[in-house]
Amino acid sequence: xxxxxxxPATLSLSPGERATLSCGASQSVTSNYLAWYQQKPxxxxxxxxxxxxxxxxxxxxxxxxxxxGTDFTLTISRLEPEDFAVYYCQQYAHSPLTFGGGTKVEI
Amino acid sequence: xxxxxESGPGLVRPSETxxxxxxxxxxxxxxxxxxxxxxxxxxxxxxxxxxxxxxxTNYNPSLKSRVTISLDMSKNQFSLKLSSVTAAxxxxxxxxxxxxxxxxxxxxxxxxxxSS
Numbered sequence: 001x002x003x004x005x006x007x008p009a010t011l012s013l014s015p016g017e018r019a020t021l022s023c024g025a026s027q028s029v030t031s032n033y034l035a036w037y038q039q040k041p042x043x044x045x046x047x048x049x050x051x052x053x054x055x056x057x058x059x060x061x062x063x064x065x066x067x068x069g070t071d072f073t074l075t076i077s078r079l080e081p082e083d084f085a086v087y088y089c090q091q092y093a094h095s096p097l098t099f100g101g102g103t104k105v106e107i
Numbered sequence: 108x109x110x111x112x113e114s115g116p117g118l119v120r121p122s123e124t125x126x127x128x129x130x131x132x133x134x135x136x137x138x139x140x141x142x143x144x145x146x147x148x149x150x151x152x153x154x155x156x157x158x159x160x161x162x163x164t165n166y167n168p169s170l171k172s173r174v175t176i177s178l179d180m181s182k183n184q185f186s187l188k189l190s191s192v193t194a195a196x197x198x199x200x201x202x203x204x205x206x207x208x209x210x211x212x213x214x215x216x217x218x219x220x221x222s223s
Binding site for chain 1: 142157166176201
């Protein structure tokens with residue numbers, strides 16, 4: 001099983017600032033099958049990024065993903081008020097599919 | 108746009124079987140991978156397993172002995188059964204659909220509480 005470790009657990013920032021979230025994998029994620037999701041309280045996760053760097057439909061370009069192998073990053077270039085949420089990375093290269101523990105981006 | 112809706116009992120007794128159904132609208136499930144994912148209150152996400160539209164399945168080894176995921180193409184639905192539940196199975200259960208193993212679309216989720 002691929003274990004994903006996200007850091008930091010909590011990120012305290014202000015609107016307009018840049019957010020950098022990390023996701024480390026216990027072994028290489030083949031084919032770049034790494035995704036990022038955003039989850040707000042009481043709602044289902046929403047797909048933001050797939051295949052490391054491809055934005056899902058309707059996702060603004062302030063969200064970007066990068067990385068390869070075992071180290072991945074989600075960057076939010078300028079935080080908007082609606083971006084304060086919990087973010088999860090997920091690998092879908094190997095069964096079982098696994099998620100990181102999440103990073104909470106708070107004001 | 109594809110929409111998913113989970114349904115089933117919100118309360119299950121310990122040692123019994125949790126049963127949920129996901130109704131898919133706005134498109135056929137043919138060609139898609141259909142997954143169940145759960146989230147205990149205040150915690151992270153756990154993938155339970157998936158069924159391909161052909162009927163082939165893939166389960167999380169941590170739950171494999173207790174899980175059955177099946178589909179009903181005629182009703183555009185798929186289902187989850189989790190047997191011998193305990194309080195640790197209390198969670199919001201999400202059904203999802205995707206191309207490949209990527210989970211593109213999620214249902215709104217349904218809270219299932221295991222309690223006597």
